[in-house]
Amino acid sequence: MAQKLTISRRELVGGALGAGLAATAGGLLLWKGGGKPANHAFVMRGDQQPRYGGRIRVSSIASSTADTLDPAKGSLSTDYARHNMVYNGLTRYDGLLNAQLELAEALESSDRQLWRVKLRKDVAFHDGKPLTSADVVYSLLRHKLPETASKVKTIADQFAEVRADGADEVLIRLTGPNADLPEILAQTQFLIIRDGTKNFHAANGTGPYRCTVFQPGVRTVGVRNPHYWKHGRPFLDEIELIAIPDEVSRVNALLSGDVHLVNAVDPRSTKRIKESGTHAVTETQSGLYTDLVMQQGMLPTSNPHFVLAMKYLLDRELIRRALFRNYAVIANDHPIPPNHRYFNSEIPQRQYDPDRAKYHIRQAGLTGARLPMFASPAAEASVDMASVVQEYGSRIGVNFAVNRVPSDGYWSAHWMKHPLTFGNINPRPTADLLFSLFFKSDAEWNEAHWNNPQFDRLLVEARGEADEARRKQLYGEMQQLVHDQAGVAIPVFISLIDGHDLRLKGLHPIPIGGLMGYMFADQVWWDG
Amino acid sequence: MASIVTNAPERRASGWTAALRLILVRIGYALLTLLLVSIVVFVISGLLPGDAAQEMLGQSATPAAVAALRHEYGLDLPAHVRYLSWIKGIFGGDAGHSIVANMPVSEIIADRLPNSLVLAGLTTAVAVPLALLIGILSAVKRGSKTDRALNVATLSMVAVPEFLVATLAVLIFAVHLRLLPSIAMVSKDATWGQFLRSYALPVMSLAMVVIAQMARMTRAAVIDQLNKPYVEMAALKGVRPRRIVLYHVLPNAVGPIANAIALSLSYLLGGAIIVETIFNYPGLASLMVNAVTSRDMALLQTCAMIFCGAYLLLVLIADVVAILANPRLRAQ
Numbered sequence: 001m002a003q004k005l006t007i008s009r010r011e012l013v014g015g016a017l018g019a020g021l022a023a024t025a026g027g028l029l030l031w032k033g034g035g036k037p038a039n040h041a042f043v044m045r046g047d048q049q050p051r052y053g054g055r056i057r058v059s060s061i062a063s064s065t066a067d068t069l070d071p072a073k074g075s076l077s078t079d080y081a082r083h084n085m086v087y088n089g090l091t092r093y094d095g096l097l098n099a100q101l102e103l104a105e106a107l108e109s110s111d112r113q114l115w116r117v118k119l120r121k122d123v124a125f126h127d128g129k130p131l132t133s134a135d136v137v138y139s140l141l142r143h144k145l146p147e148t149a150s151k152v153k154t155i156a157d158q159f160a161e162v163r164a165d166g167a168d169e170v171l172i173r174l175t176g177p178n179a180d181l182p183e184i185l186a187q188t189q190f191l192i193i194r195d196g197t198k199n200f201h202a203a204n205g206t207g208p209y210r211c212t213v214f215q216p217g218v219r220t221v222g223v224r225n226p227h228y229w230k231h232g233r234p235f236l237d238e239i240e241l242i243a244i245p246d247e248v249s250r251v252n253a254l255l256s257g258d259v260h261l262v263n264a265v266d267p268r269s270t271k272r273i274k275e276s277g278t279h280a281v282t283e284t285q286s287g288l289y290t291d292l293v294m295q296q297g298m299l300p301t302s303n304p305h306f307v308l309a310m311k312y313l314l315d316r317e318l319i320r321r322a323l324f325r326n327y328a329v330i331a332n333d334h335p336i337p338p339n340h341r342y343f344n345s346e347i348p349q350r351q352y353d354p355d356r357a358k359y360h361i362r363q364a365g366l367t368g369a370r371l372p373m374f375a376s377p378a379a380e381a382s383v384d385m386a387s388v389v390q391e392y393g394s395r396i397g398v399n400f401a402v403n404r405v406p407s408d409g410y411w412s413a414h415w416m417k418h419p420l421t422f423g424n425i426n427p428r429p430t431a432d433l434l435f436s437l438f439f440k441s442d443a444e445w446n447e448a449h450w451n452n453p454q455f456d457r458l459l460v461e462a463r464g465e466a467d468e469a470r471r472k473q474l475y476g477e478m479q480q481l482v483h484d485q486a487g488v489a490i491p492v493f494i495s496l497i498d499g500h501d502l503r504l505k506g507l508h509p510i511p512i513g514g515l516m517g518y519m520f521a522d523q524v525w526w527d528g
Numbered sequence: 529m530a531s532i533v534t535n536a537p538e539r540r541a542s543g544w545t546a547a548l549r550l551i552l553v554r555i556g557y558a559l560l561t562l563l564l565v566s567i568v569v570f571v572i573s574g575l576l577p578g579d580a581a582q583e584m585l586g587q588s589a590t591p592a593a594v595a596a597l598r599h600e601y602g603l604d605l606p607a608h609v610r611y612l613s614w615i616k617g618i619f620g621g622d623a624g625h626s627i628v629a630n631m632p633v634s635e636i637i638a639d640r641l642p643n644s645l646v647l648a649g650l651t652t653a654v655a656v657p658l659a660l661l662i663g664i665l666s667a668v669k670r671g672s673k674t675d676r677a678l679n680v681a682t683l684s685m686v687a688v689p690e691f692l693v694a695t696l697a698v699l700i701f702a703v704h705l706r707l708l709p710s711i712a713m714v715s716k717d718a719t720w721g722q723f724l725r726s727y728a729l730p731v732m733s734l735a736m737v738v739i740a741q742m743a744r745m746t747r748a749a750v751i752d753q754l755n756k757p758y759v760e761m762a763a764l765k766g767v768r769p770r771r772i773v774l775y776h777v778l779p780n781a782v783g784p785i786a787n788a789i790a791l792s793l794s795y796l797l798g799g800a801i802i803v804e805t806i807f808n809y810p811g812l813a814s815l816m817v818n819a820v821t822s823r824d825m826a827l828l829q830t831c832a833m834i835f836c837g838a839y840l841l842l843v844l845i846a847d848v849v850a851i852l853a854n855p856r857l858r859a860q
Binding site: 242259 | 577582597626639713822
C-alpha cells in the first residue's frame with residue numbers, strides 16, 4: 001500500500017480506486033480513474049436525469065487581447081474557463097479541493113519525491129492523436145522554460161526530472177518530497193497539451209469541447225467533442241464564452257436571457273437575481289482574501305505591537321456584513337479558510353477589541369501618529385476596508401491617511417512597496433502553496449517580508465509528511481505562527497458568487513474559483 | 529467690359545486651385561499633427577507605471593521573470609530606439625506586433641475597426657438626418673412651443689450621461705420587456721433582423737448624445753442666417769418659407785453645420801467606450817483601453833493614430849465642405 005501513498009492518504013480517493021464511481025461528501029458522484037463507466041452510468045443530485053443538447057452562453061469578467069489558449073499563460077477566470085473547456089489535466093479538484101484522477105489512471109509514490117503517473121489509454125486529442133507520455137512530459141517541462149512565461153514557473157521548478165517510461169507512463173522526480181503533487185497537477189496551468197505545441201492560435205486538447213472560434217477579447221466557442229473519453233459527456237452541444245467587464249451589464253445580460261451563467265456577481269445584485277424567479281445565485285465559500293500588509297522591513301509597521309494593534313482593530317463582523325452583505329466567512333489572520341481540511345479550529349477567533357488595539361498602539365509609541373495606507377480597487381474591497389480602518393483608527397488615536405490609487409499598475413508600483421498596503425490573494429488549492437508562496441521567508445511574494453525560521457522548517461517538514469494527522473498538526477502550528485506574528489491581517493474570506501439561469505443544471509461549488517472552479521464545461525446540462 | 533468677361537472663368541479656376549492648395553496644405557499639417565501625437569502618446573504612455581512584461585505577469589511578476597520577458601520582447605531597449613523602430617515600421621506599412629496578443633497589430637485592428645465603423649456608420653445614418661430635422665425645425669419655429677419642447681428635449685439629452693441612458697434602456701427594453709438583447713453580439717452569420725436588433729440599443733444610446741449636440745449647433749447656425757437681411761428681402765419678395773430655408777439659408781449655414789457634425793462624429797469612434805463597455809461591443813475604443821492597461825505599446829500607438837487620423841479627416845472634410853459651399857472662401 002505504501003507505494004500508492006497519495007491515493008491511500010485521502011480516504012475519498014483511496015476508497016474509489018478501481019471503482020468506476022465514488023460518492024463525495026457532497027452526495028455527488030464523480031468519475032474516477034481506472035473504471036470504464038458505461039454510457040449514462042451517472043447519478044446526479046436528486047433523481048433528475050441530465051439531458052443532452054442545448055447551447056449556452058457564459059460570461060466572465062475580463063477579456064482582452066491577452067486572452068490565450070495556452071494553459072501556461074492563463075491568468076484570469078475567462079482563461080481558466082476556456083482552458084477547462086478544451087483541455088484536461090492529469091487530475092482535477094473535487095468540492096473539497098482533493099485531487100481526483102482525470103487523465104491519470106494512477107498516481108503513485110513511495111517517497112513522495114519520485115512519482116509514477118499511469119495514463120488512461122482511451123484518450124485522444126481533438127485531432128485524433130492518442131494521448132501518450134510524450135504529451136505529458138512536454139506539457140509539464142515547458143513551464144520551466146523562461147520563454148514559456150508560465151504563471152506557475154516557480155511551482156514547476158520543483159520538477160527535477162520528468163521523463164516518459166513507455167508510452168503510457170511518466171516519471172516525475174521532484175527536488176524534494178511533496179505529498180501535494182496530485183493537487184498541484186490539478187491547477188489549470190498544468191492542463192495537458194499535445195507534444196510540441198508552440199502555436200496557440202487554435203487549441204488541440206483532450207477536453208469536452210473542441211474550440212471552433214477563438215477571438216481574443218471577444219469570444220470563444222466550444223462545440224461538443226463527440227469522442228470525449230468520459231463516455232456520455234459532455235451534455236451541451238455548444239458553449240460560447242464571452243466576458244462582460246461591467247457588473248451591472250453582466251447581471252442585466254443574465255436577467256434578460258442573453259447569457260445563462262455569469263461569475264463575479266456583486267453581493268448587492270444577489271437580491272435582484274433571486275427575486276427574478278428565473279435565475280439563482282451560487283455561493284462558493286473560497287479562500288480568496290484581501291489582507292492588510294504590514295511590512296516587517298520598514299518602520300513603524302515592523303513593530304510587533306503595531307501588528308497586533310491592527311489585528312485587533314479590524315471589525316470583522318462589520319466588514320463581512322457591510323462590505324460583503326454576509327457573502328464572506330470570518331477569518332482569523334491566517335490564510336487557511338474554515339472549510340479546508342487543515343484548518344486549525346483550536347486557535348481562538350480574534351475579535352474586534354479597541355482597548356487592546358489602543359494598548360498596543362501605545363506600547364508601539366504611535367499614539368497620535370499619521371500613517372499613510374495604500375488601497376486600490378485592484379485589491380477587492382480594500383478601499384472600503386481602508387475607510388473602516390481609518391474610522392476605527394481615529395477612535396484609538398491613530399490617523400490613517402488613505403491613499404486610493406488606481407488598479408492600473410497597482411501590483412507593480414504599490415503592493416508590498418509601502419509600509420501599509422493591501423494585498424489580494426486568490427484561492428490556492430493546498431496549504432503548502434499558500435504558505436510557500438506568501439509566507440515563506442524567502443518567497444518572492446512574502447507580502448510582509450515576514451521572516452520566521454521555525455515557520456520555514458515546519459513548511460518543509462509538512463510538505464514531505466506522509467502521516468495525515470501529523471501533517472494536519474504541522475499546518476495547525478503554522479497557522480498559529482501566522483495568526484500570532486505575521487505582518488498580515490486577514491479579516492474575512494470572500495465568497496465567490498455566480499448567477500445562473502434556473503434551467504442550467506448540474507452546478508455545484510468547487511472552492512478554487514467561480515463557475516464550478518472554472519470546470520463547469522463537462523458537468524452542466526440544459527433543462528429547457 | 530471684355531476683360532471682365534475673360535477674367536471670370538480664370539478667376540473661378542484659380543479659386544478651385546486655391547482650394548486644392550489649401551486642402552493639400554491641410555493634409556500636410558494633419559500628417560505633422562499625427563507625428564507629434566505619436567510622440568506625445570509614446571512619451572506619456574512610457575510614464576505609466578509598469579510595462580507589458582510586468583502587466584502580463586501581473587501580481588506574479590518576479591524580477592527574474594520580468595527581466596526575461598523584457599529581453600524577449602525588446603522592452604529593455606532604450607525608449608528612442610523602440611520609437612524609431614516603430615515609426616520606421618509604420619512608414620513601411622507595418623503597424624508592428626502586439627506582444628500581449630502575440631499577433632500582428634494589423635490583424636487585431638482588421639478585426640475591430642469594421643465593428644467600430646459599422647456602429648459609427650449606423651449611428652450617423654440615424655443621428656444626422658434627425659439632428660438636422662430637429663435643428664432646422666426649431667430654428668424656423670423659434671420661440672414657439674415646438675421650439676421650446678425641442679430645446680428642453682435636446683438640452684436634457686446633452687445633460688444625461690450616456691451610461692445612464694444605456695443602462696436604463698437595457699433595463700427597460702432587455703430585462704423587463706425582453707424585446708432587445710442586452711449585449712451587442714456581432715456574428716457574421718446574423719440575419720438582418722438579428723443585426724438590427726443587436727444594434728438597436730447601442731445605436732440609440734450613442735445617437736442620443738450626438739443628435740442633441742448636432743441639433744443645437746444646427747439650430748444656432750440656421751437662426752444666425754435667418755436673421756440676415758437677405759432672408760428678410762427674400763420674404764418681402766414673396767419667396768415661400770420652405771424655399772427660403774432650403775435654397776437660401778441652408779447653403780449659407782452648411783459650413784458651421786458641417787463642423788458640428790464632424791466634431792460629433794469624431795466622437796463616435798473613440799468616445800464610444802462607454803457604450804462598448806455596457807453592451808460588450810468589440811470595438812476599437814475598448815481595444816485601446818485594453819492596450820493601455822496591458823501596456824501594449826504597438827497596439828496603443830496604432831489605435832491612437834487611427835482616432836487622431838479619423839478626427840483630422842472629419843475636420844478636414846468639414847472645412848472643405850465649408851470652403852466649397854462658400855464662394856468667398858473659395859476665392860481666398
